[in-house]
Amino acid sequence: MATLQDIAEKLGISKGTVSKALNGAPDISETSRKIILETAVEMGYTKLHRQKDVPKKLCVLIENIEYEEPHHFGYDLIMGFRQLAEPAGYQVDVLPFTEKLQKLTPYDIFMLEHDYVGSFVLGFSLSDPWMKDFQTSRTPAVLYDNYIQSNPNTTYIGIDNNEGMELAVEHLKNLGHKKIGYLSGALGAYIMQVRHRAFFHALRQNGLKSDPTYAGSSYYISECMQKHLPRLLNLGVTGLICSHDQIANAAIVQCQQLELHVPKDISIIGFDDLPISAYTSPPMTTVRQERAELGKCAYYALDSLLNKVSIGTMLLHAQLIVRNSTGPLVSET
Amino acid sequence: MATLQDIAEKLGISKGTVSKALNGAPDISETSRKIILETAVEMGYTKLHRQKDVPKKLCVLIENIEYEEPHHFGYDLIMGFRQLAEPAGYQVDVLPFTEKLQKLTPYDIFMLEHDYVGSFVLGFSLSDPWMKDFQTSRTPAVLYDNYIQSNPNTTYIGIDNNEGMELAVEHLKNLGHKKIGYLSGALGAYIMQVRHRAFFHALRQNGLKSDPTYAGSSYYISECMQKHLPRLLNLGVTGLICSHDQIANAAIVQCQQLELHVPKDISIIGFDDLPISAYTSPPMTTVRQERAELGKCAYYALDSLLNKVSIGTMLLHAQLIVRNSTGPLVSET
Numbered sequence: 001m002a003t004l005q006d007i008a009e010k011l012g013i014s015k016g017t018v019s020k021a022l023n024g025a026p027d028i029s030e031t032s033r034k035i036i037l038e039t040a041v042e043m044g045y046t047k048l049h050r051q052k053d054v055p056k057k058l059c060v061l062i063e064n065i066e067y068e069e070p071h072h073f074g075y076d077l078i079m080g081f082r083q084l085a086e087p088a089g090y091q092v093d094v095l096p097f098t099e100k101l102q103k104l105t106p107y108d109i110f111m112l113e114h115d116y117v118g119s120f121v122l123g124f125s126l127s128d129p130w131m132k133d134f135q136t137s138r139t140p141a142v143l144y145d146n147y148i149q150s151n152p153n154t155t156y157i158g159i160d161n162n163e164g165m166e167l168a169v170e171h172l173k174n175l176g177h178k179k180i181g182y183l184s185g186a187l188g189a190y191i192m193q194v195r196h197r198a199f200f201h202a203l204r205q206n207g208l209k210s211d212p213t214y215a216g217s218s219y220y221i222s223e224c225m226q227k228h229l230p231r232l233l234n235l236g237v238t239g240l241i242c243s244h245d246q247i248a249n250a251a252i253v254q255c256q257q258l259e260l261h262v263p264k265d266i267s268i269i270g271f272d273d274l275p276i277s278a279y280t281s282p283p284m285t286t287v288r289q290e291r292a293e294l295g296k297c298a299y300y301a302l303d304s305l306l307n308k309v310s311i312g313t314m315l316l317h318a319q320l321i322v323r324n325s326t327g328p329l330v331s332e333t
Numbered sequence: 334m335a336t337l338q339d340i341a342e343k344l345g346i347s348k349g350t351v352s353k354a355l356n357g358a359p360d361i362s363e364t365s366r367k368i369i370l371e372t373a374v375e376m377g378y379t380k381l382h383r384q385k386d387v388p389k390k391l392c393v394l395i396e397n398i399e400y401e402e403p404h405h406f407g408y409d410l411i412m413g414f415r416q417l418a419e420p421a422g423y424q425v426d427v428l429p430f431t432e433k434l435q436k437l438t439p440y441d442i443f444m445l446e447h448d449y450v451g452s453f454v455l456g457f458s459l460s461d462p463w464m465k466d467f468q469t470s471r472t473p474a475v476l477y478d479n480y481i482q483s484n485p486n487t488t489y490i491g492i493d494n495n496e497g498m499e500l501a502v503e504h505l506k507n508l509g510h511k512k513i514g515y516l517s518g519a520l521g522a523y524i525m526q527v528r529h530r531a532f533f534h535a536l537r538q539n540g541l542k543s544d545p546t547y548a549g550s551s552y553y554i555s556e557c558m559q560k561h562l563p564r565l566l567n568l569g570v571t572g573l574i575c576s577h578d579q580i581a582n583a584a585i586v587q588c589q590q591l592e593l594h595v596p597k598d599i600s601i602i603g604f605d606d607l608p609i610s611a612y613t614s615p616p617m618t619t620v621r622q623e624r625a626e627l628g629k630c631a632y633y634a635l636d637s638l639l640n641k642v643s644i645g646t647m648l649l650h651a652q653l654i655v656r657n658s659t660g661p662l663v664s665e666t
Contacts, residue, residue: 149496152650160645163482293642300633300642309626309633312493312650317485317643 002043011039022047022112034109041108044138047115055091058302059116061130063097065123071275073291074122077144080295081120088303099128107133107141118306120298121146125189140305142298145191152310155301157294158191164287164318165198166205168241168269171285171320173206176329177239177267180208181232183251184243186219195243195271221247225254233258238266238329245270245277245286252280252325263327273321282324290316335376344372355380355445367442374441377471380448388424391635392449396430398456404608406624407455410477413628414453421636432461440466440474451639453631454479458522473638475631478524485643488634490627491524497620497651498531499538501574501602504618504653506539509662510572510600513541514565516584517576519552528576528604554580558587566591571599571662578603578610578619585613585658596660606654615657623649 004022008015013036021028021036022045028036047056060078067074078094085092093116107130111119118140124131126146134141134148147156172180182199185192196215203210214235216228224247232240233255242248248270252262260266262282270277270286277284297314304311337355341348346369354361354369355378361369380389393411400407411427418425426449440463444452451473457464459479467474467481474481480489505513515532518525529548536543547568549561557580565573566588575581581603585595593599595615603610606621630647637644 150500150650152652163645167483290643296642297637297644300637300644304630304633309629310623310650311630311633311647312496313646313648314644315646317483317645319485 002040002045004045007036007040007043007045010043011036024113037109037112041106041112041138045112046139047112047117055089057091057093057114057116058085058118058120059111059114060092060094060120060122061097061124062094062121063099063123063128064125067094067122073272073274076291077122077295077298080292081298082295083292084296084299085302088299102129102133107137108139111139118142118302120144120295120302127188140302142301142305144294144298145189147190147313152312153305155305155311155314157297157301157314158316159287159289159294159318160315161191161194161318162198162201164271164320165195165202165241167318167320168271168287169199169202169206169208171322171326172239172241172267172269173208175239175267175326178208178329179235179237180214180239180241181235181237182215182241182243183224183228183232183247184215184217185247187217188219192217192243199241217243221250225250229254233260233266239269239326240266241269241271243271245272245274245284248284248286248325249277249280252282252284262325264330267326267329269320269326278323280325285323285326286321288319288321290319335373335378337378340369340373340376340378343376344369357446370442370445374439374445374471378445379472380445380450388422390424390426390447390449391418391451391453392444392447393425393427393453393455394430394457395427396432396456396461397458400427400455406605406607409624410455410628410631413625414631415628416625417629417632418635421632435462435466440470441472444472451475451635453477453628453635460521473635475634475638477627477631478522480523480646485645486638488638488644488647490630490634490647491649492620492622492627492651493648494524494527494651495531495534497604497653498528498535498574500651500653501604501620502532502535502539502541504655504659505572505574505600505602506541508572508600508659511541511662512568512570513547513572513574514568514570515548515574515576516557516561516565516580517548517550518580520550521552525550525576532574550576554583558583562587566593566599572602572659573599574602574604576604578605578607578617581617581619581658582610582613585615585617595658597663600659600662602653602659611656613658618656618659619654621652621654623652 004015004018008018021033065074066072067078082092121141121143134154140153142155145158148154187193200210218224248268251268255266270284273286273288277286301311301314337348337351341351354366398407399405415425454474454476467487473486475488478491481487520526533543551557581601584601588599603617603619606619610617610619634644634647
């Protein structure tokens with residue numbers, strides 16, 4: 001591991017100047033500081049083993065996910081992470097992030113500049129600028145629902161979506177449904193691509209026909225409802241799996257407006273088990289993401305990366321929560 | 334969690350008898366002991382939270398894998414596991430296992446009978462009797478290279494074989510190879526099925542034709558060499574990936590006997606990076622399994638299961654170790 005002295009020698013400057021730059025002293029010019037930071041990152045310098053008395057800092061980088069209140073999706077994820085990280089002596093900062101902020105500074109530089117030794121990354125889409133940085137970054141990053149191939153400093157955590165989708169399809173099949181449709185959010189997110197593939201894989205695993213016309217995806221829930229849902233109903237779909245509880249909830253409401261009974265006419269399954277999903281009408285059958293456990297997994301993974309055990313993927317078992325939005329096929333006469 | 338008292342009440346016997354049975358006292362008949370153990374397992378009784386002063390016991394259940402000496406495949410796996418488990422206060426017993434032993438006692442009963450609170454399972458094939466037990470077992474089990482769907486008390490650990498296979502195919506493609514073949518051990522093992530699928534997936538990811546005739550598998554390495562290798566060579570294969578280093582080593586030797594030069598005439602890649610693979614002639618390009626790190630992962634996973642964080646899958650990043658058994662395609666004239 002590079003030391004301050006190594007960096008100083010490489011740049012032909014004093015160790016004191018390097019130290020000042022890395023600690024944000026005001027008497028170092030912005031240009032010098034930038035060069036020193038970049039060189040430090042390049043040489044693999046880390047603050048992980050320095051300053052024994054100062055708590056080490058981790059950050060949660062969060063985008064597109066609400067987290068401030070208990071009913072928000074991100075709340076338990078962060079709480080589970082904190083529950084293990086803080087007793088282990090880490091300070092955890094939660095940083096709401098945007099594409100714009102990512103464009104200002106490369107990931108590794110940002111982390112070194114702010115003394116963060118590792119991050120838990122939530123809600124980034126494939127088009128986020130730092131998703132490119134993560135392909136070669138050196139500072140440990142655990143990404144929720146995003147997979148980076150071949151960078152030993154990153155871990156993908158999430159639930160096992162294949163397992164979840166198989167549980168959902170199997171449940172519908174056991175209820176007698178054979179024509180099963182799928183409504184999904186936009187496929188610009190890694191996790192939406194994974195669930196989309198998992199849906200067709202689960203159909204095949206259950207001996208059902210896998211036909212791409214039985215799926216529809218859109219960024220806008222309204223478009224899913226107005227364009228794809230009527231099309232799937234026309235195809236004779238009696239079971240419907242949705243990539244998110246919000247879509248499933250919209251589909252329940254929309255079907256009811258079309259005077260279809262849920263679940264007598266159509267069974268609907270969501271994904272996530274958001275807190276509200278127990279209170280939809282009817283209460284929703286859904287694949288649960290144990291968010292507090294996922295937060296704990298994120299800490300396990302980050303701790304491993306910091307200890308140079310390079311976990312690439314860590315998936316929680318999926319669980320199907322059966323409520324009243326699914327029921328036996330009432331065969332048409 | 335069930336207590337001794339609960340078990341006693343359920344069976345209408347004294348708490349003392351239950352305690353004696355669970356601790357293997359000689360004055361309890363074999364029949365009574367069996368009923369008490371089965372009831373305890375059924376009621377979810379565990380010794381995890383009892384006996385504060387006695388070290389808790391974990392076991393490594395190992396079959397078909399050598400582990401006694403440093404050059405054996407299992408040695409580092411077990412060492413990595415011990416390196417974390419023992420300082421955390423666990424006693425670790427290594428138990429060589431056979432199908433016959435598995436048939437004698439169900440997994441949960443065996444574990445309770447011998448005071449084991451969790452296991453690390455190595456080398457089991459899909460036909461092993463306990464593979465069925467693991468579908469519903471209650472005692473935490475971390476399985477190396479075996480995946481159990483939907484049992485929250487099991488974790489699959491291994492390397493990311495998709496990543497490894499993509500690195501291997503990409504490496505050959507970058508060297509100019511377009512006709513790439515695959516030789517595999519018998520597909521009766523889960524991990525062989527995974528790598529087999531990963532091979533064809535990696536071809537497609539790299540824009541190469543995915544044709545099942547370019548793969549051959551057999552339980553016997555000799556059959557791979559005599560039946561499949563000549564067939565692949567006749568198809569004009571110039572790059573060959575093998576599911577194991579042993580097959581790759583046999584292929585190198587066999588090709589040389591056929592007066593083919595490795596890598597000028599054919600490039601060969603193994604899987605595992607066994608200690609010997611650096612000393613084959615030529616030294617072998619191979620996908621490394623970091624065995625000590627896998628052992629550590631197994632402990633992380635088992636610790637999580639014991640803490641009711643139900644990790645289903647934990648995969649290490651794969652690494653391609655490039656040595657001299659692969660080289661640029663020398664185009665035929």
